[in-house]
């Protein structure tokens with residue numbers, strides 16, 4: 001099998017260095033805060049681009065796909081600047097408040113609409129939700145094999161091999177295209193967009209799709225259709241300021257031992 | 267009372283501690299039924315182990331045909347047992363593998379999924395979960411509103427409770443589709459045991475960062491004196507001083523021990539994301555401006571290579 005299409009899944013997330021908040025309905029505030037392409041999805045874009053570059057004779061098209069509010073266009077734009085060829089943005093009021101189950105449905109339907117590629121690449125986790133389940137759910141929905149959480153990726157012909165740190169072992173996992181792949185931040189530094197890349201991105205195709213375009217009923221997604229409900233959100237009380245001592249000639253060690261003993265750790 | 271399925275987390279038949287924690291949670295909801303997917307020759311011992319922690323029933327599924335095929339077959343097994351048992355909930359360890367199984371199962375059963383629960387309580391007819399989100403800055407209570415609640419539970423969410431259940435063993439013959447037998451483990455190198463507690467399960471974690479300069483002797487010495495697991499920052503991992511499996515943080519392990527001791531770690535947001543919910547936090551850092559000091563219950567401004575060995579020596583002396 002030749003590889004002609006790669007779809008890379010990129011999510012628009014609130015900036016983790018800013019003040020992340022919740023809305024009154026207990027959903028993540030995605031609009032009132034600064035957002036960006038999830039840092040962890042940059043690694044997915046990077047791997048997609050590296051595979052394309054290594055297989056230069058195959059004319060591979062890399063499409064960045066995002067599901068999110070209007071602002072999520074920023075995420076696919078960044079992917080285009082890094083070097084993706086095309087972008088697809090699924091955006092619909094009805095999607096707001098969707099859980100991972102619904103997000104995976106929208107992604108699956110969007111992928112079926114644009115054509116199921118030989119390779120789908122996702123990130124380790126969303127930096128906001130952080131479930132690490134969407135790639136597995138997508139593979140379940142599309143009936144494709146999944147090779148996830150890769151620290152090292154190699155492809156040859158229709159074979160994909162990854163290396164990863166499993167829960168109890170270091171593993172090499174093999175699969176045959178078409179499949180769903182996800183990569184970690186161990187897989188290789190993500191490139192910065194070059195000036196040329198930023199200019200070129202302006203002319204690259206960016207398609208926006210609504211739920212009806214991809215054949216998803218509005219009732220299947222969004223907060224009301226979620227199969228889980230958030231009952232309450234509580235900000236963690238700020239930690240009470242601790243005691244800080246300066247070590248002078250061993251005084252630090254003595255004080256620390258006293259502290260540990262007072263808390264019954266020794 | 268309804269059954270509550272608990273997926274047994276084990277390495278080659280040796281049941282891991284999170285399984286016992288899940289059984290303790292299952293008892294709050296209904297009758298715990300453990301699901302053991304593994305080697306037929308290991309099943310009896312595993313069944314005894316989970317029985318001792320309250321399993322009323324043990325579904326045994328021989329994995330001869332599916333070993334190495336990762337998560338898809340396990341999701342099919344759980345789907346089939348759930349169809350037969352109509353459980354009140356399905357509890358799965360929130361490991362990377364467990365969460366993927368849970369995700370696939372949620373779609374198969376058209377059921378809501380909650381991952382990374384740090385607590386699960388029963389409130390009337392509701393099963394209410396607690397999660398810690400945004401690097402531990404918020405606590406979220408949630409519940410499943412459709413189907414069979416599928417909950418991926420983090421280590422240390424409950425204390426294991428000894429006390430034998432009936433432990434009735436039921437061999438379950440699952441039918442696995444060919445589609446589930448695709449991606450496959452082609453080679454695996456089991457992790458060498460460090461002789462220390464598992465990072466995510468440990469009551470105490472002692473970590474080292476770039477400030478160790480690559481010499482973890484002082485960090486490991488303190489860890490051993492305290493019976494702790496050893497962790498590392500990403501800077502220490504990227505420098506090749508410790509394998510990635512030691513990394514604490516957003517892209518490593520998320521730990522929530524009784525005591526976390528950060529040594530030579532500045533306290534970047536990605537590191538905090540992995541340790542901020544620890545009950546007690548201690549830091550040793552040369553730089554009094556290091557952001558880690560904003561989190562600590564106790565901090566020492568000093569050189570870890572001087573402070574830690576002195577602390578270790580004093581602890582050893584007190585132990586006698």
Ligand SMILES: Cc1cc2nc3c(=O)[nH]c(=O)nc-3n(C[C@H](O)[C@H](O)[C@H](O)COP(=O)(O)OP(=O)(O)OC[C@H]3O[C@@H](n4cnc5c(N)ncnc54)[C@H](O)[C@@H]3O)c2cc1C
Nearest residue numbers: 475476477499500501515516517530531532537552553570
């Ligand atoms: C996508 C992404 C994911 C990331 N994921 C993670 C993650 O999972 N985990 C993680 O840890 N980081 C992660 N990081 C990296 C994170 O941003 C920081 O770079 C990292 O945590 C810094 O590690 P450090 O504190 O050991 O090093 P530094 O920030 O360099 O701090 C070293 C500290 O050691 C102190 N020091 C030096 N010498 C001594 C001495 N002799 N005695 C005492 N103190 C001393 C210094 O004062 C300093 O505060 C991630 C980054 C990105 C971009």
Ligand SMILES: Nc1ncnc2c1ncn2[C@@H]1O[C@H](COP(=O)(O)O)[C@@H](O)[C@H]1O
Nearest residue numbers: 009010067122123125126131132133134
């Ligand atoms: N809304 C989304 N749009 C595009 N990709 C997504 C979206 N949500 C999740 N993903 C992909 O799935 C991965 C895991 O996400 P999660 O399961 O939410 O932690 C992310 O790193 C992305 O690659």
